[in-house]
Amino acid sequence: QLTQSPSFLSPSVGDRVTITCRASQDIRNYLAWYQQKPGKAPKLLIYSASALQGGVPSRFSGSGSGTEFTLTISSLQPEDVATYYCQQPTTYPLTFGGGTKVEIK
Amino acid sequence: QVQVVQSGAEVKKPGASVTVSCKASGYTFTDYYIHWIRQAPGQGLEWMGRINPKSGNTFYANTFHDRVTVTRDTSLSTVYMELRGLRSDDTAVYYCARNLTPEGLYFLDSWGQGSLVTVSS
Numbered sequence: 001q002l003t004q005s006p007s008f009l010s011p012s013v014g015d016r017v018t019i020t021c022r023a024s025q026d027i028r029n030y031l032a033w034y035q036q037k038p039g040k041a042p043k044l045l046i047y048s049a050s051a052l053q054g055g056v057p058s059r060f061s062g063s064g065s066g067t068e069f070t071l072t073i074s075s076l077q078p079e080d081v082a083t084y085y086c087q088q089p090t091t092y093p094l095t096f097g098g099g100t101k102v103e104i105k
Numbered sequence: 106q107v108q109v110v111q112s113g114a115e116v117k118k119p120g121a122s123v124t125v126s127c128k129a130s131g132y133t134f135t136d137y138y139i140h141w142i143r144q145a146p147g148q149g150l151e152w153m154g155r156i157n158p159k160s161g162n163t164f165y166a167n168t169f170h171d172r173v174t175v176t177r178d179t180s181l182s183t184v185y186m187e188l189r190g191l192r193s194d195d196t197a198v199y200y201c202a203r204n205l206t207p208e209g210l211y212f213l214d215s216w217g218q219g220s221l222v223t224v225s226s
Binding site: 041 | 140149150151152164166167168200202205210211212213214216217218219
């Protein structure tokens, strides 16, 4: 089970944004982060906790291992308005966190 | 480039079945697992199951085990997801997604555009 926090964020453009995902058991570095914009399919941002998927801006970064993980946006841009999900890729059923909705203040 | 294109929206009555298709291109179809994920209106993501297109081997979430079947047609590079015994709470957008790598961990890198299935009497 994956628990994300917070469920909602309202930062300003240029702010540093941090989203946390906690796993109910040790999942090593086996975690992904996805971005979903309204009306669109999710997009893979980060895999293996910290590996940036090709084409993803470098302001996105991931860290953590074991049971606690973090997605950071170093300087929030207007196009980053979205819901962000974490996902564990190893144990069936694959599971996602509940999501963190990011809106611009 | 990798593309995953799904079939269009469907409206079904309770108790009916629906089949959603997922056509892949731009890579060797049999090399990468395909997963199915759904998202109810305003809700999060729920994994349903996956298929190994090379062998046809499948694995389903217990929640759907008795109602879902995923198959593939390698000649068409297409995967199909059938959901039976539809209920109103099956109303959702259904996504297929490709595994990031041919083997190993189930990270999902290429997603279809989604297929809205509406269940209503």
